Amino acid sequence: MSSTQKLIYASEDAYFNIKENFTATILSSMTVACTIAILSIFIIIFFNLRGAVEDWGERTHIIAYLKDNTSSATLKTLQANARAVDGVKELRFVTKSEALKNLSEELSEHSAIFEGVKKDILPASFEIKVTEEFRDPAKIMQTVRALKNLKGVSEVQYGQEQIKQLASFLKFFEFTALSLGIFFSAAIIFIISNTVRMTVYARKDSIEVMRQVGASETYIKVPFFIEGLLMGVLGGVMALVVLYFARYFFLQRTPEFLSFILVNPFTPLMLVVILFVTGVTLGAVGSLVSMRKFLSL
Secondary structure, eight states: OOHHHHHHHHHHHHHHHHHHTHHHHHHHHHHHHHHHHHHHHHHHHHHHHHHHHHHHHHTOEEEEEEOTTOOHHHHHHHHHHHHTSTTEEEEEEEOHHHHHHHHHHHTGGGGGGGTTOOTTSSOOEEEEEEOGGGGSHHHHHHHHHHHHTSTTEEEEEEOHHHHHHHHHHHHHHHHHHHHHHHHHHHHHHHHHHHHHHHHHHHTHHHHHHHHHTTOOHHHHHHHHHHHHHHHHHHHHHHHHHHHHHHHHHHHHHSOGGGGGGGSOOSOHHHHHHHHHHHHHHHHHHHHHHHHHHHTTO
16 A cells, blocks of 8 residues: 555544544634634734833943033043943943923923033933833843943933833743743643544544454554644634634724723734644644553453
8 A cells, every 4th residue: 555545544534533523623613712812912912012011122222321510522521431331232322301301391390400510510411222122120220330430420320120120020931931831831731632642542442453353553553643643723714713702802892091901912824823833733743742641451
């Protein structure tokens, strides 16, 4: 028997298995679909929240206040030295008058307190954005210390608590994403492997007959592998429908200011591919896990 004929037979046998256990297969596929959809919603929320946190991190900056009476030549040298410090992504020079203007705009409701105030009452400064790598509390301190040591810098301030919260939140969310990803993947593999295993036990006698007549283990296993694979594919396709309705349901009940967390960060085609590949992969793994027990029959 050629390889093509064997594959055709295996596919027919897998179809027979699915037909014989149609209800169990559909229920298992629906469970897989719901699990994949839940995992997908979490991934969408994770990507959107991560994007929001990174945007928050983009606004994290250091303010280096300059000493009074800094000459133009010294200022140019100081700017060059500050830009060369590790972790500095962007640097903007804020003049004394600009600093007062910014403060008066922030306190516009109390504009009367600025009447008669000299324009140069506030010090000039550098507003510095740090690179993503240096938003970690330990690393940003290296940048702060280097800036403090620059000649012409009188004081350096940065949002220490904000950076700590950002770093902690990112670590927590990454850990949660990894944990739930492993949990849901294991659940899907468990569902598929047990469904395939039930089919194996239901056909125990016919499998024994096939062994007696000399069928190879691979020849016997392939139909069950295809069955698990198809179950994963069906689950992935159904997950797309479940995901669409679940996302619509939650969007109707999510406050407008939080609706960004359910925006699809992927293109429709990419989302379809991701769900399909996820279903295929988990279906294949579930079948292989079940097959490990197969030899003991």
